[in-house]
Amino acid sequence: MDTISIIGLLVGVGAIVGGQVLEGGHVGSLLQPTAFVIVLGGTLGAVLLQSPVHIFVTGVKMGRWVFFPPVVSPRQLIEDVIRWGNVARKEGLLSLEGQIATLQDPFTAKGLQLLVDGAEPERLREVLEVEIDAYEKEMKTAAKVWESAGGYSPTIGILGAVMGLIHVMENLSDPSKLGAGIAVAFVATIYGVGVANLIFLPISKKLMVNIARLVSYREMYVDGLVGIANGDNPRLIESRLQGYLS
Template sequence: MDLGTLIGIVLSFGLVLSAIMTGSSLIIFVSVPSLLIVVGGTIGAGLVNYPMNYIIGVIGVIKNTFFSSLDSPAEIIDRFKDYANRARREGILSLEPLIKEIDDDYMRKGLQLTVDGLEPQTIQEILETEISYLAERHATGADVVSALGTLAPAMGMIGTVIGLVQMLQTMSDPSSIGPAMAVALLTTLYGALIANLILMPMAGKLKARSKEEILLREMIMEGILSISKGENPRIIEEKLNSYLPPKDRIVSE
């Protein structure tokens, strides 16, 4: 689980709530009509902007900001050193029994193509296509979340206008001015909070997570191509290390 996302949300909302409770009661900042305008309006506008399956899929996309199942670069390098050593000692077909034990679909597919005897250029074309469409799917998910983050403050402004209109129409009744003004201001607050503390930061996290996964996929592709060419395990390690910052590189003893 990504503690950074969880800590960030808890910390940001916690500080906002603490500031509110320091000066007044929290209950006066609760408005069901404001929440319906912002949340309902944002989802509705999102459905107009994107196909329904995109909006429904946002739940799974947001989940990726909390959970990550990516292998560490060090683990990937160790795996390919082992695979390369096996391939040099026992032949490329010795990797076939190991393929079923690999959880990563991308790595499993690449090694299977290698074992099947495809040319390195063909393997590279297939794996690069996989990376290309992976990047496109990730970009779409981040764009949807970002678009919802843009729509939320706009719906807050619409709620503000609604509240002001209600207030102006009932100026003769002083008791109705307060609730109408509350809806006007709270919708803006809700839209700003949802956009700036949840949706926009999550869109940024998704983009960062996508870059991280693409980098790991490129490392895996480099390792697979090197094995298919029969390169020395030491050379493979150096190639894969080049994808990492100097401080994170693995130094063999």
């Protein structure tokens, strides 16, 4: 679990609610179901309109990475690549075929299969880098679902504020209804700006960090496989892969 994400969310929300209390306001005044429906419903509709279904679904599923980031172990990968390199130097590339079945990730399994099949080093790199580029592009497009939500929600919040003011203007003759309209107007703006800058945009940025980490992990793997295909000394491969960790 990514503890710092939880702390950041609690600190951000706590600062706003705490500021409201310190100013003598009531927390309950920030709770407006109408404003909530307008901002989140409108933002959801806008994001759905712009996104293909599979991209939207992927982006939503990726949201859990903020608190439970994908687990990768670069050091374990280096150990595996060095072990494979030693085996390949002693017994040949075909001796690695038994390792393929132990790999859970389709990308790593595909890379090792290409190595075992005797693919030329540059061809091996070319094939796997094309897959990495496609993977990175798809993941970034999905992550931008959250960035788009962060762009739409402040505008939807302003729209909610205008709607609240319209309600106020329609009921100028009835002072008892003015308070509710004004509350919706201001709280809708708070919701729109707040969820954009405390939730949607930070989630998008955190997802981009995780994507970069996954892409770097795959690039390191490809570099290691190419080293084995070139017949490089395992110690030289290890030294090169260690550079990714810094």
